[in-house]
Amino acid sequence: MELFQHGQHVRLRSRALGTYLHADDDGQGASLHHRRASMNAAWAVHVHHPPRAQVPYLLLHSAAYGLYLAATDGPAPVGLRGFRVELRSYDHREADAVCWTASRTGSGDDVRLQHFNLGCLRANGKYLPWNNGASIGHIDGASTMMHWVVEPIPARETMPPLPRSTGLTLPRAVLPSRQIVYVWTDNHGDLITSGWHTFRGRSVFRLRKELARLLNAVQVLGVGDLVLCLPTRDGRLFPLLVDLPNNRQPLHVVVVIAGTPLHARLRYADVDAE
Incomplete structure (x- = not known):
């Protein structure tokens, strides 16, 4: 072990x-x-x-x-x-x-x-x-x-760039949808708000933009100041860095603000390192 x-x-x-x-x-x-x-x-x-x-x-x-x-x-x-x-x-x-x-x-x-x-x-x-x-x-x-x-x-110091949305090849109305259950936290990790959002497609880049608009974060922070994270059984958070899996299962997301103590504890795997 x-x-x-x-x-x-x-x-x-x-x-x-x-x-x-x-x-x-x-x-x-x-x-x-x-x-x-x-x-x-x-x-x-x-x-x-x-x-x-x-x-x-x-x-x-x-x-x-x-x-x-x-x-x-x-x-x-x-x-x-x-x-x-x-x-x-x-x-x-x-x-x-x-x-x-x-x-x-x-x-x-x-x-x-x-x-x-x-x-x-x-x-x-x-x-x-x-x-x-x-x-x-x-x-x-x-x-x-x-x-x-x-x-x-090894870990990398900064978050790698998210895969960019390639644009929709199908009308959004016919894209598969899933429920995104989200939690938004403050500088100390305490709850600001929570809810759910119906999201169509798989693009994590577009999901971040939609949640930013939903939370009115763009008025104060900007989309790039939000990190979408996935929770673990022991309460840790890991950044969501790839497009969503190819299924319709609900996804639980914690929205973290860049520059906060909670954000400083995030760890990113440097998968490109030799």
Whole structure:
């Protein structure tokens, strides 16, 4: 567990395949890709010490979508071995699904990530590269498909630029919509206002503009002075830096003002660093 430091960002590279664990663009699953410099490959570490537990639990929070890597007892998709891996929100009713333990494999610094009662996180696609989803399997001491290399990601001092909106290719009325539940805080992190907003499309750049207008922040601050953040189970905030996942699920957002103490505590993964 010493390879995982609370609050840091890491990548998980498959020892067998050399590919990285990614949060899928649909915001629902995880799979393996070669892309290294991607926010989808960054995971924020949350080390949890529950009462009476013999070892601390590890929670992995997607830097892209603010969801946790979770094990389920449902069957993995066709072509994958074992049980299904999902991404779940911080307030999901089945809280145990996101709890993992990390142990050395005996091969260098490789680790296994084991769910406390289902099995270990495994890569797929050794012989069929298109079957690249992650799944949960029973421990197999001879297989390196359950071996993961932990790569720490350094932090950057400033927020990276948001992906610019490319413009709407479809009328807004026909774009998929979702509910954005938002909270706006003051300089000390105390609540100013909260509510919900129906947002169409996926552009985080445009979502920030719409929330700024909704909160009347543009009259005082300007759109660029607002940072949209995703909350974690332990009350931390991580900036929303990529376009929204390709689904219609509601999204909980905390709006933080640049230059405040709360803003100074935000951490940004430098996924472009070597």
